[in-house]
Amino acid sequence: MRALAGHLMDAGRIDLRDTWTRHLAGLLAVAAAILILFAHDVFDLVTIWWTSSTFSHCLFVPLLIGWLVQQRRAALRMIDPTVWMPGLAWVAAGNFAWLVGDAAGVGMIRHFGLVMMIQGAVLGMLGPAVGRGLVFPLCYAFFMVPFGAxxxxxxxxxxxxxxxxxxxxxxxxxxxxxxxxxxxxxxxxxxxxxxxxxxxxxxxxxxxxxxxxxxxxxxxxxxxxxxxxxxxxxxxxxxxxxxxxxxxxxxxxxxxxxxxxxxxxxxxxxxxxxxxxxxxxxFDRKPGEVPFDPRNIPLAGVVARPVSSTVGMALALLLAGPAWSMVSAVRSQPLPVAFGLPTITGWQRSAMPQAYPWKPRFDGADGFVQGRFADARGHVVDVVIARYARQGEGRELVGFGQGAADPDSEWVWSSPASAPGQARGEQITAPGPVVRHVVSFYRVGRGPLTGSAAQVKLATLRARLLADDQRAVAILVSAEDSERHNADAAIGAFLHDAGRVEDLADAAIAIR
Known part of the structure; x- marks a missing residue:
């Protein structure tokens, strides 16, 4: 009897090892598909980890996750893995999050979506019992995303x-x-x-x-x-x-x-x-304490499904986001060829030099013009118009490094500044010090003017998800601030004489 029981136990261990092998192979296939389909985002992540001192700690997160999994290895061996459809739902949620980030031009959301897809692959291919055992390592994976800027x-x-x-x-x-x-x-x-x-x-x-x-x-x-x-x-x-x-x-x-x-x-x-x-x-947790007890994890309620068909379903879900992104891209509308600074009654173009050279940054813009205006009252302003037929990775109205203060220049953001209700006001400073106030207006498609980066991202997201009008424009009005020249007064006078900023935006991207 003892020999028979030992034989049955050995057979069970072999079957369990075979089960783990099949499911780990399926997980490896899905994970490889994620890394290949979203290789650009993976490369972006690693580049940020390696080049940014703010996020260099992210380099250690994958190693820490491996250590956390290793702590649970003995307990995980006692669990029988199984495929789990709700796990694939998390893959779909991650894929949609990636699409949202891609549509809005927000790399952080794309990266969160990438991590969610990997988490969903683990849950879908190994099952809820294994997922419960790995709940902290899976959640800790979110720290691989560079967030907090x-x-x-x-x-x-x-x-x-x-x-x-x-x-x-x-x-x-x-x-x-x-x-x-x-x-x-x-x-x-x-x-x-x-x-x-x-x-x-x-x-x-x-x-x-x-x-x-x-x-x-x-x-x-x-x-x-x-x-x-x-x-x-x-x-x-x-x-x-x-x-x-x-x-x-x-x-x-x-x-x-x-x-x-x-x-x-x-x-x-x-x-x-x-x-x-x-x-x-x-500290109230003992060193070496087992992170979880597999005997406390319920194992019932999961319907057995073939690993191969589950892998196929996961691959189909992974393709959905990139496919729709391509459809949205081909439906963007062109910009007019004619493009220049507006003519404002009471204001003339000025050749007066700036106290310190200033040029805002809009990488990848399909059109960029900048000029200086002066009126008879002694007000002097700088006007910038940047436009995009379609925003994308590295070519956005708002984003890190984009806007009034180019991080590669000597200009730095110093504080908020006054601005009309539908605009963003900020004070930037250059060596000297030279102080400048900048008022920024943004518009995406036929949407309202805004100075909010969040609203720009939401408008961009809507336009790209619905394959709608994706043309976008930024209008910046700026003036140097000193004891002799009040920047806010100069900007206010120009905006008053310019009339509706919406009309300037529409003319730049040919909305009307």
């Missing part, structure tokens, strides 16, 4: 305010204007790289991992994560203050040297060490 401007302003508060505490006279701080010995900018965004984003990924590995209590997890993120922001403000304080006590050159020594991943490592040292006594 939107918090850079608020963090710049917050870092500057923290530095100003600390300077006031130690009696250093200082003046703040947006992200620029002036003290008697120098002029400092809280640049994008100094905002602390990369520390906050990396700390979020690190903190979530620690919450899972070291804590069982959700209250302790929440307190740890909130403390870690808050300390990252505060520590970066202290670093900015210390740099300015060193300049006040010594010289700007000494402060730059101090900042180069303190700033970077060494600084972040010290912050992480402080966070871990503080939290260590409150």
């Amino acid at each position: 939107e918090i850079v401007p608020p963090l710049q302003l917050l870092t500057a305010k923290i530095a100003m508060a600390l300077l006031g505490m130690v009696g250093v006279p200082a003046h703040i204007e947006g992200i620029f701080i002036t003290i008697p010995s120098g002029y400092f900018e809280v640049a994008e790289a100094c905002s602390g965004a990369k520390f906050v984003i990396a700390m979020a990924a690190y903190g979530v991992l620690v919450c899972h590995v070291c804590f069982r209590s959700w209250t302790r997890r929440a307190l740890f994560l909130a403390s870690a993120l808050g300390l990252s922001v505060l520590a970066n403000g202290v670093r900015a203050f210390a740099t300015i304080y060193v300049a006040h006590k010594t010289s700007v050159d000494a402060a730059v040297g101090f900042d180069h020594v303190v700033y970077g991943w060494l600084f972040f490592g010290l912050v992480m060490a402080a966070v871990m040292a503080t939290a260590w006594p409150f």
Whole structure:
């Protein structure tokens, strides 16, 4: 009897190994199809990881996921994998998310869709029981997506305010204007790289991992994560203050040297060490504790289906998004050949040089014109019109690097500025300092004028998903701001005399 039981157990293990082999082969086939069909997005992801210091921590996320799966390997061997149709529904959701990101020109949404498709492939080809065992590694995969760039401007302003508060505490006279701080010995900018965004984003990924590995209590997890993120922001403000304080006590050159020594991943490592040292006594998960118990995972309720047919269904779902994107692309409408700056009553073209060269950035624009106008009252403005027959990857009305402040120039965003209700106002600054106010209007197809990047993306999304009119235009009106010349007054006078900005936009892309 013992021999027979041992034989049956051995046979069961062989069958289970064969089952895992079939399902892993199916998963490999679907994953390979995802990587091939969306190779451009995979390449974009890896390029961002490798070239952007803000998202370099993403390089470690796949390795951490592998480690998390390895922790669960013994428990997973006790589960019989099976195909699961709701998992393929998640593949379809990811494919639609990719299509939305492609239509709106938002790489982050495409990348989220890519991760969702891979998650759905795991769920669809291995089943809900395996999915329950891998729920944290699958969710942690979202940290492979470079997200969080939107918090850079608020963090710049917050870092500057923290530095100003600390300077006031130690009696250093200082003046703040947006992200620029002036003290008697120098002029400092809280640049994008100094905002602390990369520390906050990396700390979020690190903190979530620690919450899972070291804590069982959700209250302790929440307190740890909130403390870690808050300390990252505060520590970066202290670093900015210390740099300015060193300049006040010594010289700007000494402060730059101090900042180069303190700033970077060494600084972040010290912050992480402080966070871990503080939290260590409150860890409530034992080292080496099994992440999950397979005996607690329900295995019933799944209908057995062939692996090969499920792979075929997954491939059909994966092709849907790229196919519709191609259909939408061929239905775009051309732009008129004639294109130039408008004629405005009371304003003349001016050859007066700019105090500091300024040219906004609109990569891939199908038309770009820029000119300077002046009126009899002494107002001077710069006008830019950029237009697109169809937006796409790397050629968008709004996006990273696009717009008033070209990141490859000396112009930097410093603060919001006043603007009409349907426009975006911002203040940008160049060495000198030279201050400039910019009012930006955007229009997609026959939609309303807007200054909101989110509304531009939504209008672009709608036009491309419905294969509608995809022509788009940006109109920027800008003026230098100084004691002698009020930028807002000049911009307001020009817009008043120009009349309806909608008419200027329509003329640029031949809507009417």
